Amino acid sequence: MNARRLTATILCSAVAVTALSGCAKKGEIVVDSGVGITAVRSTCPAVGIPEYTGDITLFRAPNDRTAANIDVVAAMTNVRTQCNEQSGDKVFAKVDFDILARRNDTQGARQVTLPYFVSVLQGGTAVISKRVGQVTVNFADGQDRAQAHTTASAYIDRAAATLPADIRERITRKRKAGDTDAAVDPLSDPTVKAAVARSSFEVLVGFQLDEKQLAYNATR
Secondary structure, eight states, X not given: OOOEEEOOXXXXXXXXXXXXXXXXXXXXEEEETTTXXXXXXXXXXEEEEETTOSEEEEESSTTOOSGGGEEEEEEEEEEEEEEEOSSSSEEEEEEEEEEEEEESOOSSOEEEEEEEEEEEEETTTEEEEEEEEEEEEEEOTTOOEEEEEEEEEEEEETTTTSOOHHHHHHHHOOOOXXXXXXXXXXXXXXXXXXXXXXXXXXXXXXXXXXXXHHHHHHHO
16 A cells, blocks of 8 residues: 555644645445445555654754755655454554655765654554554765665554444445435534544554654654
């Protein structure tokens, strides 16, 4: 599953971000022309990198945030997930990602350890869990670029990620032309909309940044 940019203000700071939507895929609800709504969602979560948390910049002098003072720059990429939704009370999602780093001073071998987070979000706003880990990149002497790979994981309650049967029926029920509710979008019903939101989960990964680092990413 490809990573998506998702809202993560509540994960790191008060920086405002916007979620971007993409093409319909498993895990979403789409309109099927002529028959109303077809459910193609699964209990597997969407996976993404929150806006402004996909890269990190380290400076030699903490209070000097000019380009000439940049020490190391790293970016999170190639976010992929594997999800087991076949059995058990919990849905298990494993997330793999790469870290691409670049340094300005290439003298000597060096290790740089960077903090990252993995968080489970429900309904777009509620943080169900959050863990902070570390990934280390190793620069060889004379080398300005390095790469590391790491894996994170998350568990989601299967029952919470499953739409109630009555809500699913209201969404997927076939409608015929002429029916009084044929042209009514069931997702416009606040009850249905709220149920879909409650059963929607996201696993978000990104660098664990402080307020200054987030502000730098948001304004550069």
